[in-house]
Amino acid sequence: MPCNDDPYDMAILGNGVSAWACAHAARRAGLSVAVLERRPDPGPPVGEHLPPEGISALSALGLAGLLDTPAHRPSPAVLSLWGGPVPVRLDLLMRPGGRALHVDRAVLGTDLKARAIAAGAEAIALRGRPRHGGSPGRWTLQVKTPGGGRYIAAGLLVDATGRAAALAQAMGAGVERHDTLTGIAAFLEDTPCTDGALLMESLADGWCYAAPLARDRLVAVFLTDAANLPRGQAARQAFAADRLRQSRLIAPRMAGGPAPDSRLRTVPAWSQITGPSLGPGWIAIGDAAMAFDPLASAGLTKALLDVRETVDAITDGRAEAFHTLARRRAARYAAYRRELAETYGRERRYHPARFWQARRAARAGQGGRAGTARQPVWG
Numbered sequence: 001m002p003c004n005d006d007p008y009d010m011a012i013l014g015n016g017v018s019a020w021a022c023a024h025a026a027r028r029a030g031l032s033v034a035v036l037e038r039r040p041d042p043g044p045p046v047g048e049h050l051p052p053e054g055i056s057a058l059s060a061l062g063l064a065g066l067l068d069t070p071a072h073r074p075s076p077a078v079l080s081l082w083g084g085p086v087p088v089r090l091d092l093l094m095r096p097g098g099r100a101l102h103v104d105r106a107v108l109g110t111d112l113k114a115r116a117i118a119a120g121a122e123a124i125a126l127r128g129r130p131r132h133g134g135s136p137g138r139w140t141l142q143v144k145t146p147g148g149g150r151y152i153a154a155g156l157l158v159d160a161t162g163r164a165a166a167l168a169q170a171m172g173a174g175v176e177r178h179d180t181l182t183g184i185a186a187f188l189e190d191t192p193c194t195d196g197a198l199l200m201e202s203l204a205d206g207w208c209y210a211a212p213l214a215r216d217r218l219v220a221v222f223l224t225d226a227a228n229l230p231r232g233q234a235a236r237q238a239f240a241a242d243r244l245r246q247s248r249l250i251a252p253r254m255a256g257g258p259a260p261d262s263r264l265r266t267v268p269a270w271s272q273i274t275g276p277s278l279g280p281g282w283i284a285i286g287d288a289a290m291a292f293d294p295l296a297s298a299g300l301t302k303a304l305l306d307v308r309e310t311v312d313a314i315t316d317g318r319a320e321a322f323h324t325l326a327r328r329r330a331a332r333y334a335a336y337r338r339e340l341a342e343t344y345g346r347e348r349r350y351h352p353a354r355f356w357q358a359r360r361a362a363r364a365g366q367g368g369r370a371g372t373a374r375q376p377v378w379g
């Protein structure tokens, strides 16, 4: 198997927003980067709402122009039915930055990748899981590629594999899940609407949201605990369609469109934290470091902030920079969990229901066991 003679400064495992944003930022910092992208990829993830804070985070990475395409649809507001029978409209134009979007995740991913490649990152298609060997600062990855296989040498390994946290776990880290929230997502065509507001609504055994996308598409998602989901694709489809039809905000938007069909996808949506999320010669980023409940609409923003802070720590290189990053991550997760518990706690109408009881029982400050690396990351 051939091996690159000059090791990459960084090899990133993953193919999502975190992977490509990190590759782009690392190239801008002068590091050589290889991105190992899984083939075939399961397709773009769900999660379209990019609030003003997310757009600012993208700008801070030098990627503002990326959003200037009609593929992404302006989102002027969030309309929610939560905690009471009257819909509440939150105008996003009033928030700092004032602009929010419903992004087409496939387009965002493709455009981010193109920027990273143009900046000099190398994409390497990957089959199966790579095996790592060597030692921090002098890693070798044995990878299977569509053309055979090769060894890749890299100083730093970056885990951008989302909730799988595949590399972090291979390094001995643990993933702590705090619930079993699971989404069933339906992508609907031919659902025109003039109002681009994000719709959110609580139901007796979960909650749902819908985001109107460009080209008259709509994504509608019902979320509940995994134990509530029936077995089998057909039963699950009927279950999700039934819950979305119960929604006062979303059902009327789906009326003209087809019922949720075979493109319906089951997606993990629970809160989790990886501990530690960094160690000697490796670091997890984005959802691989911590993943949020979609209620926060903050996964992309958090991933982009994390990418910036991570690349800053890497270019700083001192152990203290990584300790600070680990502390910041733990604080971010604790703050997120507090806010999440408060938001779920505002819904009191479905009192005996297990879904809501479990969330009300979640107490502030359960930040998981985000560990701090004992040695510097940069070997």
Ligand SMILES: Cc1cc2nc3c(=O)[nH]c(=O)nc-3n(C[C@H](O)[C@H](O)[C@H](O)COP(=O)(O)OP(=O)(O)OC[C@H]3O[C@@H](n4cnc5c(N)ncnc54)[C@H](O)[C@@H]3O)c2cc1C
Binding pocket: 013, 014, 015, 016, 017, 018, 019, 036, 037, 038, 041, 042, 045, 046, 047, 048, 049, 050, 054, 126, 128, 129, 160, 161, 162, 163, 164, 166, 183, 185, 221, 267, 268, 269, 285, 286, 287, 288, 292, 294, 297, 298, 299, 300, 301, 303
């Ligand atoms: C239902 C739902 C709704 C959401 N809504 C929003 C929203 O409105 N706004 C928002 O900001 N966020 C939202 N999110 C969260 C957001 O989608 C994620 O935070 C974001 O996708 C994280 O990006 P990532 O690159 O870290 O991980 P991912 O997007 O999960 O990417 C991980 C990549 O790693 C690849 N991979 C996995 N395992 C391996 C492996 N072993 N080897 C190689 N590659 C691997 C995967 O194929 C994938 O390409 C939502 C999430 C869900 C589930």
